Amino acid sequence: MAMRIALLLLLVAVLATALAVWRDPFLLVRGEFARQRWSAGLSRATVEAAGHRWVYAYREADVADAPTVVMLHGFTGSKENWYPLAQALGGRYRLLIPDLPGWGESQRRPGVAYGFPEQATNVEAFIRALSPDRPVVLLGHSMGGGIAALTAARYPDDVLKVGLFDAAGVRFKENRFGLAVLAGNNPFAVDDAASLQHYVDTVFFDAKAKPWIPWPASAALIRKRRADAGFEQAVLERIGRSADSLLPGEEAVRIRQPALLLWCRQDAVIDASALDLYASRIPQARKVLLDGCGHMSLVERPRAVAEAVVKWIQSP
Template identity: 65%
Template sequence: MRRWRVSWKTVAVLAAVFVCALALWVWRDPMLLVRAEFARQRWSAGLSLHEAEVAGHRWAYVERAARDPAAPTLVMIHGFTGSKENWYPLAERLAGQYRVVIPDLPGWGASERKPGEDYGFDAQNRRVAEFIARVARRPGSPLVLLGHSMGGGIVALTAADRPDLVDRVGLIDAAGVRFRDNVFGEQVLAGHNPFAVRDEASLKRYLDTVFHREEARPVIPWPASRALVDWRRAQAPFEQAVLDRIGRGPEAFLPGQAAGHIEQPTLLLWCAEDRVIDPSALELYGERIPQAVKVRLSDCGHMSIVERPDEVAAAVDYLIRNGVPR
């Protein structure tokens, strides 16, 4: 039998060719690194990608089955400038216990956006209800609807409007009430978008605003950071239009008003260092939802679902097992 001998020199040349090819690929597609990291997180959480046509939009979503077919279904709704990927750390902590369905809201992430459409609180509420009815809800399986930030405001409306679809509710750092003044809120009321990203400096400021713990902040290497800045700059008109509706328009406090009609077992969870939705919102929602379990975490900011996924998972599990209705 003939034996092939490969010298170290040959291995080095092949490795150099591979590295050069990878560098060229990343140069042509700088977001490759970001997508690869999201794919790794999705795989680690056992989630699979899907699409569905619902409420006049193409939805991108991920799903994972539970060991028990009758286990509760968790539907997770992301916030302003967010996407389904924000929930991956939490989904990984809940692996196997519950069925998980996480969509990109219409207009955001990989889901469809249509010119001239309304993507405010109430319009998204109606779309989420239809998504639950057609994609997520299963007979004999309780449905738990979780919302973060803007998604929390949407979830409050859906839970109040459609108790036939939603059995448990989780509002996490949720928008939709007149919380104590902070820099973020003042800028929104003045007509600005505090989340706007125009360059590397504003990207850093954005991450500094939503994250408290340094080690939890995502590392975005160049040239991915350059591509992300370019992409966010292109999103600026859409972001501003949505913020005009949910931040200072007539819908701004609609979720808080609807919260008084939420009768399902509810979780309210905030981080003490949230610089976006001030923690005073926890008590404001609590006044309207007296049956709610209230959880306040320390040493984390607005992205509690990324910074403290273990604690959030424990709180969600408690809601499912011990929550009581009004």
């Protein structure tokens, strides 16, 4: 009798789960993100800053006086992009990994701009809210790299060190992605299965690191990206084609903090020539060029990136 009741409860649970996924296929994506967060030892929290509700992942350090590291994701990205690196770093640092305003789970306000200068102001408020007494180590990837550069230049009292990974904000060597952006297109646009695969193939070089996105999770992602298409185009207009698009590189000459510039040689989005362009503006920067990976260094080579970050933070 007990076995029958257990089987019945299991069947009810399976049916309830199937019904929930049928109603909201993105539940699978959120579930996978939660699994990754748990695996990296991170927790989830919210904070109000710069007129937005932020959702962020965090983990306290093993040692109370360890540096605080803030990680900024890129265009069409989210806090989850940093989870492999967070796991590789272990408990060395206090980690704060937000969804930038407008992206992921954080608040998006209608009529508000989300370009480089606006997000730099937002990030400064986020830092002040969660690390009011100590400057942070600020890491930024892609668009987040441009935001990190501008934040470090404009708010030096809040940023102890700054790391730019495959960062936007300079006029790098022409490639297919850059030419498409300048032509008014969104090379990251996703509206069907083929364009989703193209997106993955563009940002990843290492085939072993490419995420497997089964149906119906793939359908949920496609639906979300379709809904975000207008927002993505508006942001890309500001960070890729407006007068502000090269602002991070222009103001990087004001960065006096220790800096880390990390790229992948096979980056098909922000060409690796951008590394030396940033280095010419930040002569004190440490340069790291990884091989065998593309735009998603954080996911493709998390251990190598973690090793570079640790050596840099620990250096005098």
